Amino acid sequence: MIKRLLIILALVTIALGLFPLVWRIQESRSLTGVAEYYVAHGANDYGAANLVTAVVVSYRGLDTLGEVAVLFVATAGIVLLLGSARQPVPLERQAHGEDEPEPDMGTERREGSPLLKTGAALLFPIILLFGVYIFINGHLTPGGGFQGGVVIASAVVLLLMATSEMHMKHGLLNLVEALSGATYAAIGLLGLWLAAGFLDPRFLPAGEFGALFSAGAIPLIYSLIGLKVGSELTGVIESLR
Numbered sequence: 525m526i527k528r529l530l531i532i533l534a535l536v537t538i539a540l541g542l543f544p545l546v547w548r549i550q551e552s553r554s555l556t557g558v559a560e561y562y563v564a565h566g567a568n569d570y571g572a573a574n575l576v577t578a579v580v581v582s583y584r585g586l587d588t589l590g591e592v593a594v595l596f597v598a599t600a601g602i603v604l605l606l607g608s609a610r611q612p613v614p615l616e617r618q619a620h621g622e623d624e625p626e627p628d629m630g631t632e633r634r635e636g637s638p639l640l641k642t643g644a645a646l647l648f649p650i651i652l653l654f655g656v657y658i659f660i661n662g663h664l665t666p667g668g669g670f671q672g673g674v675v676i677a678s679a680v681v682l683l684l685m686a687t688s689e690m691h692m693k694h695g696l697l698n699l700v701e702a703l704s705g706a707t708y709a710a711i712g713l714l715g716l717w718l719a720a721g722f723l724d725p726r727f728l729p730a731g732e733f734g735a736l737f738s739a740g741a742i743p744l745i746y747s748l749i750g751l752k753v754g755s756e757l758t759g760v761i762e763s764l765r
Contacts, residue, residue: 571730572663572739580668581742585723589712591670592749596705599756606763636686644686651679659750663739669749676754681761692762697755704752711741711748 555563562579572578580588636644659672684690715724725740732738 567733570725570739570742571733572742573734574663574665576666577663577668577742577746578739581663581745582723582725585712585745588749589708589723592705592708592752595753595756596701599760602760603763635688641686644682648679648683651682652676655679655750655754659746660743661736662746663742664734664736669746670753672746672750673753673755673757676750677757677761680758684761684765692758694759694762697759697762700755701752701759704748704755708745708748708752711745715741 562575562583566572566575566578566583570578570582572582655672655675655678657672658667658675659669662668662672680692684692711725712723714727716722718727720726723745725742725745728740728744730738730740737743
């Protein structure tokens with residue numbers, strides 16, 4: 525009873541604290557000064573048909589680089605913790621016959637049904653290509669590197685669910701992740717050297733507005749982000765098995 529009263533009291537306190545903030549919120553149909561600049565000059569500055577992409581990759585590109593770094597740290601932590609939990613049994617314990625733990629029937633991996641296997645085999649390349657399409661066309665249509673990378677990882681989830689014996693090559697995933705991240709940082713330095721600042725994509729030609737090869741280095745940056753996010757999430761999924 526006391527626990528419920530404390531929960532209710534906490535909820536009422538939070539509601540009273542948030543009520544003045546919600547009350548002051550007014551619907552504004554006008555853009556702020558920064559947003560007005562983005563809308564007015566975004567297409568001319570970077571040549572991206574998708575204004576959101578120009579903001580995410582270029583105007584606030586350093587923030588996006590930080591988000592990629594946060595995802596890398598989280599992925600490394602998960603893989604490290606789960607990897608340490610699967611360390612081999614020491615030789616001293618093996619000598620005492622402790623190297624064979626009792627089987628846990630509730631955690632056994634079951635083979636996927638024929639329907640799941642067939643569906644995974646058919647859908648895996650389609651989902652994979654769709655993820656690539658999302659981050660390659662991120663400067664033209666809604667989407668981008670993070671969304672495309674998640675779609676790629678979902679294709680891997682489907683494949684792992686269908687085949688219990690399948691294992692991803694961590695060396696290949698680490699290589700793709702490392703090369704993508706290093707190239708992303710190198711593009712940032714090229715923008716600092718050849719253009720107006722760090723991660724400025726205008727060191728490559730802007731191309732024709734609305735075309736696939738346009739907006740400078742933005743498509744390349746989004747492709748690298750997509751590969752990096754996809755490989756990192758795939759590594760996490762493999763570690764969680």
